[in-house]
Amino acid sequence: MRGCLAPHPPHLAYASNPPQNEPKSSGAGAWTALLEGYESLRKSLEDGDFDVIIVHTPHWKTRRGHHLLGVEHFEGLSVDPIFPNLFRFNFDLQVDVELAEAIHAEGEKQGLVMSMMRNPEFRVDYGTITSCYLAQPDFKLPIVAISSARSYFDYSNEVGEREMLALGEATRIAVEKTGRRALLLASCSLSHRHFTEEPADPEDPEFEYIYNANQAKWDRHILDLIESGRNRQILDEMPDFIEQSVSECKDGSFTWLLGAMEVPELPGKVHGYGTVIGTGNAVVEWRLDEQAVQA
C-alpha cells in the first residue's frame, strides 16, 4: 500500500482544464502550489504499479455507517452543487467491487455498520472524482470509494476517531487478503474554513489566502508532525485540531488513512501545500513500500 493525503477542491480540476470538465479556467494561478504538488505526487506514484485506488471521500456523507460503491462501472456528468460554475465533469470509472465487498466484510467484523451501494444510477460524488482525477488523470485504475460516515457529527470526535481507525484496519486487512497493490487517497483538506464569497475570476490569486492565522498555524503544526513522522501525535491531537481549525479531518479520511497504514512512524513527503478559498490543503505521500524494503 501507499497512502496519500489528496484533497479534492474542484478548483484544482477546474484549473487543470481537462477535456472532461466543461468550465474553463483563466489560468490566473491562484492554486499553483497545489497543482505543482499534485504533479510532483503523480511523478512519485509512477513507480507504484498499483492495482486499485481506494478513496475515502468527505463528499459522500452517510449517517447509517460506512458505504462503498458496489457497481462495476459508473459514467455520467458530475455537477458540483456547491461550485457548479467550476465543476461539471464527465466521468467514466471502474470499480473494484470484489475489494469493496472485502472491505465491507472486514468492516462488519470490526463491528462497524457497513453497506454496499448497488444503485447503478448513483452519481459518484465530486470529491471522489476530483481526488482520483488529480492522482490519476486517465482513470485507468479501478477504484474503491468509501463514504464518510457521520459518527463525528452524530456522536463525538472521539467516537469518530475510533470508527475510522477500525475502518482503516478493515481496509488494510481486505487489501492484504485480496492481494491487491493499493493506492490509498484520503480526500480531505486540513483546515477547512471557507470564504463565503468568490471573486469574478475564481482563480484570481489576490483573493486567495488562508482564512486566518489560527488556521495557518494549525496547518503548519500538522505538516511539521507529518514531516517528522509523528503520526501517532497527529491522532492524539486530532480532536483538538478538528475543533480549533474547522478541519475537514472531521469527515474521517485522514484518520482512516493513518489507521490503514497502521499509524507508521514514517515521515510523509509533502508535495505541496496551498489554500483554496481560504481552506488549507496538503498533498502528502507516505511510501510504505519503501519503508517495508528498508525493514
Next chain:
Amino acid sequence: MSKDMNSQAGGAAKEGKIIGGYLVPNKPHALLAPEKSPGWQSLHDSYAKVREEIEASDADLLILFSTRWVSIIGHQIQADPTPEYWVVDEDFHELGTMHYKLRMNPEFAETYQQCATERGLHARTVAYHGFPIDVGSIAALQLLNPDNRIPACIVSCNVYSDRAETLVLGKAALDAVKKSGRKAIVVGVSALSNRMFTEFIDPASDHIHSLKDDEWNRKLLELLEAGRLEDVSQLSREFSRQANGDSKLKAIWWMAAAMGQNNDYRGTVFDYQAVWGTGAALVGLVPSPGAGGGLEYDEDDSNYFHGDRNVIATAAKADKTDKKS
C-alpha cells in the same frame, strides 16, 4: 429591472405578497417508499391535504429553502427553467432513483438574487444541465406540486450562515415577492429534531430517536399550531441545542423573516411522524391578522448583511504590511 418585474409594467405594478407558508420534511421516504412504514405512509397521505390547500389558493409561485442544498459561496438560487435529471439519495440509495422534471421561475430567481445583493448578501443564480437538485426539494415539489402547475424557486442553505444572515435572506425573499407582483407560498424543507438512527432499522418500527427529541418537537408544533411562527424562530437556537435541530432550524428563521416576523397566522399541523428517527412534520401557516399573541424578542434583528470577508482581508493586509516592514 428583471423580466419578472417588467411583466407587471404596462399598468400600475401590483405589489406581490406571501400568502402562506409550509414546513415539510427534508427526506424522500414519503415519496419513494411510503408503503414501508405506517409513519411514512401517513406523511404521504397528509401531503395530499397540503397539496389540496395549495391548489385551492391562488398562489402563482412556490419558494423553497432546503436544508438539503448546502452552499458555501453565499446563497444559490435555482434558475434553470426546466431542470430535468435524476438523483439518488446518498444515504438511502436503496429506496431508488428520483427522476425529476421541474418548473422553475428564472425571472423570479433573478429578482431574488438582485434583492439579496441589495441587502448585502452574496447571491447568485445557477442554471446548469445536470445540476443535482437536492432530494428534499424534489420530494417536496413532487408531492406538493406534482404537475408543476405552479412554478418554483429554490434557494440554498449556506453552511456558515447564522441567524442574522438567514433573516436577511428571508427578508430578501419578501422584497423579491413584492417586486415581482407574485402571490407566493414559502416552503421550508427541513427536519425538526435531526437525530437519526445510525444503523439499519425495520422501517415499520420507525420512531423519534428519543423521548426528549419527541417532546421538543411536540412543543414546537404546539406553538406552530397556534400560529406563533416568530416565537418558534426565537426558540430555534434552544431547540437546536436540545434536540439537534436540522441546520439550526435555519428554515424556520428564513420562513419567519420572509413572512413578516410575527405570530399572526392560522397554523395547521397536518402530520408529525418519524423518518429514520428524525422529526418530520407537515405544517401550514396562513396569515391571519390578529391571531397571534404578543411578541417577546430575545434575538437581534438584521436587515442588512455586512459579510466577513472585509474583516479577514483587513487582517491579511495587515499581515502583508507587517512582513514588508
